[in-house]
Amino acid sequence: MTKRKTAEEFRSHRWYGARDLRSFGHRSRTKQQGFDDADFTGKPVIGVVNTWSDMNPCHAHFRQRAEEVKRGIWQAGGFPVELPAMSLGEPFVKPTTMLYRNFLAMEVEELLRSHPIDAAVLMGGCDKTTPAMLMAAASMNIPAIFMPAGPMLRGHWGGETLGSGSDVWKYWAELRAGNITETDWQEIENGIARSPGHCMTMGTASTMTSAAEALGLTLPGAASIPASDSNHARLATQSGRRAVEIAWADLKPSDILTPAAFDNALAVVMAIGGSTNSVVHLVAMARRAGIDLPLAKFDDAARAVPLLADIRPAGRFLMEDFYYAGGLRGLMTRIAGSLNLAASTVNGRTLGENIAGAKVFHDDVIRPLDNPVSSEPTTAVLTGSLAPDGCVIKPIAADPKLLRHTGPAVVFRDYNDMAARIDSDDLAVTADSVLVLQNAGPVGGPGMPEWGQLPIPKKLLKEGVRDMVRISDARMSGTSYGTCVLHVAPESFVGGPLGLVRDGDRITLDVPGRRLDLDIDPAERERRRAAWTPPKPHYPRGYGRLFSGHVTQADKGCDFDFLEADGEVPEPEIH
Ligand code: FES
Numbered sequence: 001m002t003k004r005k006t007a008e009e010f011r012s013h014r015w016y017g018a019r020d021l022r023s024f025g026h027r028s029r030t031k032q033q034g035f036d037d038a039d040f041t042g043k044p045v046i047g048v049v050n051t052w053s054d055m056n057p058c059h060a061h062f063r064q065r066a067e068e069v070k071r072g073i074w075q076a077g078g079f080p081v082e083l084p085a086m087s088l089g090e091p092f093v094k095p096t097t098m099l100y101r102n103f104l105a106m107e108v109e110e111l112l113r114s115h116p117i118d119a120a121v122l123m124g125g126c127d128k129t130t131p132a133m134l135m136a137a138a139s140m141n142i143p144a145i146f147m148p149a150g151p152m153l154r155g156h157w158g159g160e161t162l163g164s165g166s167d168v169w170k171y172w173a174e175l176r177a178g179n180i181t182e183t184d185w186q187e188i189e190n191g192i193a194r195s196p197g198h199c200m201t202m203g204t205a206s207t208m209t210s211a212a213e214a215l216g217l218t219l220p221g222a223a224s225i226p227a228s229d230s231n232h233a234r235l236a237t238q239s240g241r242r243a244v245e246i247a248w249a250d251l252k253p254s255d256i257l258t259p260a261a262f263d264n265a266l267a268v269v270m271a272i273g274g275s276t277n278s279v280v281h282l283v284a285m286a287r288r289a290g291i292d293l294p295l296a297k298f299d300d301a302a303r304a305v306p307l308l309a310d311i312r313p314a315g316r317f318l319m320e321d322f323y324y325a326g327g328l329r330g331l332m333t334r335i336a337g338s339l340n341l342a343a344s345t346v347n348g349r350t351l352g353e354n355i356a357g358a359k360v361f362h363d364d365v366i367r368p369l370d371n372p373v374s375s376e377p378t379t380a381v382l383t384g385s386l387a388p389d390g391c392v393i394k395p396i397a398a399d400p401k402l403l404r405h406t407g408p409a410v411v412f413r414d415y416n417d418m419a420a421r422i423d424s425d426d427l428a429v430t431a432d433s434v435l436v437l438q439n440a441g442p443v444g445g446p447g448m449p450e451w452g453q454l455p456i457p458k459k460l461l462k463e464g465v466r467d468m469v470r471i472s473d474a475r476m477s478g479t480s481y482g483t484c485v486l487h488v489a490p491e492s493f494v495g496g497p498l499g500l501v502r503d504g505d506r507i508t509l510d511v512p513g514r515r516l517d518l519d520i521d522p523a524e525r526e527r528r529r530a531a532w533t534p535p536k537p538h539y540p541r542g543y544g545r546l547f548s549g550h551v552t553q554a555d556k557g558c559d560f561d562f563l564e565a566d567g568e569v570p571e572p573e574i575h
Helices: 021-031 062-075 098-114 129-140 166-176 182-191 204-215 230-249 259-272 277-288 295-304 319-324 327-334 351-355 415-421 458-462 522-531 542-550
Strands: 045-050 079-084 119-124 144-148 155-157 160-162 380-384 387-393 404-412 434-437 469-472 506-510 515-518
Touching: 045 062, 045 098, 045 230, 062 079, 062 119, 062 230, 098 129, 098 542, 119 129, 119 230, 129 144, 129 204, 129 277, 144 204, 144 230, 155 182, 166 182, 166 458, 204 259, 204 277, 204 327, 259 277, 259 295, 259 327, 277 295, 295 380, 295 387, 319 327, 327 351, 404 415, 434 506, 469 506
Parallel strands: 045 079, 045 119, 119 144, 380 515, 404 434, 434 469
Antiparallel strands: 155 160, 380 387, 404 506, 506 515
């Protein structure tokens, strides 16, 4: 290990190393916990930021893993301190975890800043925890390593494997259509989530932990190890050891988060068929790192890199199968020609060195380049009169017949309106209709909830319809599928054209042409715009008001404008 720092140069030295009244307090209060001078003197203090809680089943193993991380920190001569942070368990946090991604990013950044932390192990995995922690790491810019939670084991029901989310949507539709029974549904509930770990489909969690590895912020291979595999416990200890080394080496996120690293992340997201949510998160992370990542880059990456990982919802297998097939290192060898192999990573080696010698063991799970899962791109970015600042669609998850489609709009003014009317026999809807959900964006949702996979109206389900064109300024769960146009910007709640659509307007979706248009006379559109009045704000006070006042639009990553701002935040005074 190359040592660039001396112990006196650590941030923690300002707390522990001085001989004054305040440092007396820091030392005596550390000793209050049973530690000795030998435990912390002259050592880097490593923050273990843990997003464990009883309300996050994806992180159920994190109390144990934190101990394993600490074991590695002790082994390498560091002083571990655990700092709990908001857990953001995707199934339980309402109205949506996305409302709190920036909250966690702020919390982690300020936890690191306000305490005597020299380097950090960031423990996350459930959807928003990964981007939030990496946004914090980019802004705080002290040495940091990400320790992903790992996917849970495959689900099981009646001889079938079940995938998180994807099979819930699938069998919910079958239940509503009368094709499975309540007893079947109960058995699915009992069998779909069998171990700790995040969703084991290629949802947002698997996408973002894979992106973190491609960015170079985890140890090699980290993102693919199932949470309950003993390799995962060893990964925790190795991450702890490495955190001590990067503290001494002063290897910071800014050394790793380069434009080349983000290009690698985009290539990997396309090859794994990653969630559309990754677009918002990667844009936000890049902007924190001072890197411009326009939406067009995602479209370019999707055209260049085909979908190779045959994982649900776009494919057949699950993350456990992906791990046995060679995992992300194996997959990266297949797209090595599209990667910047010289990019630096947190273990001190290049990405190319980290994937050297990796193998693919099952070609049906990780396909070769000449036999991709789909000829459609993973992500397409569209613009047009309905989305002047852009929107996204996941063509690999859509019915190919709908990728070019013109139809009459059926408009829902918000989620409650949609929930109240979608299954009504009176709803004037056919399979050719275009379902439009308004006021579901960053400010309007609020928090841009995952409502973008609008349910197919029950009467059409009974006729056998399983996909339709759906358009919203919301996001969609990475485990979802369908012809869903998402992230329309600017959103309807702040005056975007999506808010001007009325029942019966013709809408044209042209994915090959990368267009989304509202086919009405421009003069009529301007008349409607002049008559539009902003909806009442959701929050009179509190965090929601802060969020609504400062969140940016989807094409800018939905960060807070004041968190993106340039300028160095001073180190805290110690008085
Ligand atoms: Fe945590 Fe899906 S619920 S990753």
